[in-house]
Amino acid sequence: MPMPMQNLTQCVKSLTKVAVFISIFGSSSLYANQFVLDVKLLNYSDSYGNLRIPSSVQLDLPDPLNVKGNLNLEKSQLTRLPRSLTVGGNLNLAYSQIMKLPRTLKVQGYINLAHSKITQINNGLQVMGDLSLMGTAISQLPPFLYVGGNLYLAHTKITELPEYLTVKGNIYLGGIKIKKAAETINIGGNIYQ
Template identity: 65%
Template sequence: MPIISFPQCVHSIAKWAMAAALSLPMFVQANSFVDDVKLLNYKDTYGNVKIPSQITMDLPDPLIVKGHLNLEKSQIRRLPSIIKVGGNLNLAYSQVMQLPRNLTVKGYINLAHSQVKFLNGGMRVMGDLSLMGTRIKQLPPFLYVGGNLYLNNTLITELPQYLTVQGDIYLGGIKIKKVGENVNVGGVIYQ
């Protein structure tokens, strides 16, 4: 991952300030510029963002990531109200307690062993969804999972109405007592 040194960052800011002072046309929104500086050391050239576990910060709102967003083991507790991720979202072992209502992820979502306690109604996950080891007690109705659904070591006891899973469901030993109406599983349910 390329790291931009402090002098390069100052040079970029100086260029931007000079263009602004000379009233040159600028096609960069101020918020976008500030967000890029804030996430500067955490982005790679592919658009992936990885925030190390020891870093605590407020993420930009809205947060738009072209690649993957990796907050595994993160101490960040609160996510922005709008998140768009072009790749995968990894919140495994993180302190995040709630997902934003306006969440778009084109890949998988990994919430394994995170502090998340519930999922938003009508949530759509294009890839796999891992809830292993979470405190989640129930899945929302109309949940869509484009890949596999991993429920190992959760407190879930029923599959909700209108659940759609294109792949397999891995129960990992949990006992499902009730299956809602119109549950659609493209693969196999593994105990």
């Protein structure tokens, strides 16, 4: 029995869509995987480019990851970030299981690491906003650290301020004792105990 013309037209349209999809996303498994990850992340993003991963979700983030707005992983069970991460807004890792910052990290806003599992900060890290290290196991700040806002150090094991530290705002020690401060530090505000 011959196929009606209308069904044949619909079949051709469907096959054309599949062919276009395969040519765009199927030419490389990398593109296909990126598409799948983008679709998965779509469930956690909003129309402003913000991305929030709830504590109950376990997934691997794409590498590199570029977030136009804020990236909120507070209380997240994720244990690692991509090697390359760009955030157009703020990065919130408070109370997260993340242990290490990405090798390439660019954040236009603040970085909140409060009570996270982070144990060290990358050399030459540049934070355009505030940097909160409160309640972390961090014992040393790297040289050439730049903070465009305030630096929060309460309940850390930090005892020294490193060479070429620049903080445009204030430093809040929260009771920790600084035993040594390099002569090359540049603080725009005040240091509060």
